[in-house]
Amino acid sequence: MNSTRYFCRTAKILGVNVHYEVYETDRTKPTLVLLHGFLSSTFCYRKIIPLLKNDFNLVGIDLPPFGKSEKSTRFVHSYSNMAKLVIELVQSLNIKKAYIVGHSMGGQVSLHAVKERPDLFEKVVLLCSSGYMKGVHPSLKVGSYIPYFYLGIKHWLARQGVLKNLHNVVYDRSLIDNEMMEGYLEPFHDNGIFRALNRMIRDHEGDLTSEELKKIESPSLLIWGNEDKVVPVHVGERLKQDLPNSVFYSLKNTGHLVPEERPEYVTEKIIDFCLAN
Template structure:
């Protein structure tokens, strides 16, 4: 990445949205990266430099994660996060994109496809969340208890970043100090992110239903790790059935964190995907 790389903040709905934007000197296609739960733009650190060779690239910190705001005034539903992405693209004057969403970011990408199909030329879903229901009522009610965010903080601390990474990465030798620090850092600043996560418990609706997914006509490439413990391959295969214009690729010896584990392979699949026709149905 060179002088075309910039960082920015966009204020929307009383919250600052952090994004990184690489403007390619000649490319016309723009790729938008949407990370997963408890993650940030950091999770695309190995994939983004590859994409920058051929595309304009925008990587967004979905609130309350990364360097984006964590205010409790924001509505942390998947639909509203999708609307935030849409408004950011409108702010930047971008009329058509390829969305690449990992885990929760994949579900946000699907919501964008559902809400604004004309905005999304293609979508790449990396171990995308799918078919999750809304949190159960007792948990939602508990989130209104004063200082409940401290319970959320203790729960995350008890699991630990290294344990979480070992759960999402198949090859544990990839886990080093840089990775540990990068995923831990956003949670060490203050308590605001835990307040945001508490609000997310109340705001987050369920994932798109099969009926809604079947209305999406955007060409979708699904890429999955065969050893994904967070979103099993069966979810990907089910999405393949409900998304009428889609195909699925399963990566061997790979876990959930595919942008970290297989960036070069994913990049090649994305390049090939850009050359496909509008229909992937076989």
């Protein structure tokens, strides 16, 4: 078995410091780019990275302002700009072709990236991807310009609490332990994230439309939890209809965090899908 070279670095991309992690076993192997969801980080892939790293070189990216990436109030936190950031980072690593995996919000970023650069990203994997959401309500966008509006965001997230949020995204609550809670809480120890989230409200443009999705011809793998309370399974079924070259799987007794809840199944499907001719 090949040994894996691991390193994590920060790169300045589009004026913002982006944290990324690389697991490399063999440069001749294909590359998987991993994108997390809203209020998350590359931590969400902790269970499937060990299972994937023998078949792929892996690049996990913390999308700003999440994880260990910069909590900037100058960066434009739109999906299209995040996709541009991902494209530039991948190219800076001299990667010519890759597959891209996106969970939740990361699915929309992945779709934008594939839409812009189908030559760079040959296939896309969507894990409980966001879909068909409209842009932020105009009153919220106006509110984001009010001084100290970010404190309201902080208060709302604190009131929710990490345990309550995790209860909402997993079906089997016995999976929730201290390591999991701390891993998802860690990015919020930096108060700068709340100001950046305030900016994100302003920049959010909504998900790709059916018309835009139908133009994406790249092969797409969709995996959903039947008990997903955040992005219900019917969203995945609709995406399957709109993405012309897609396959769809749903899992019983599984919630929104499919990489955490069903790592072996997700890994098997990704390997079969990406390595198929």
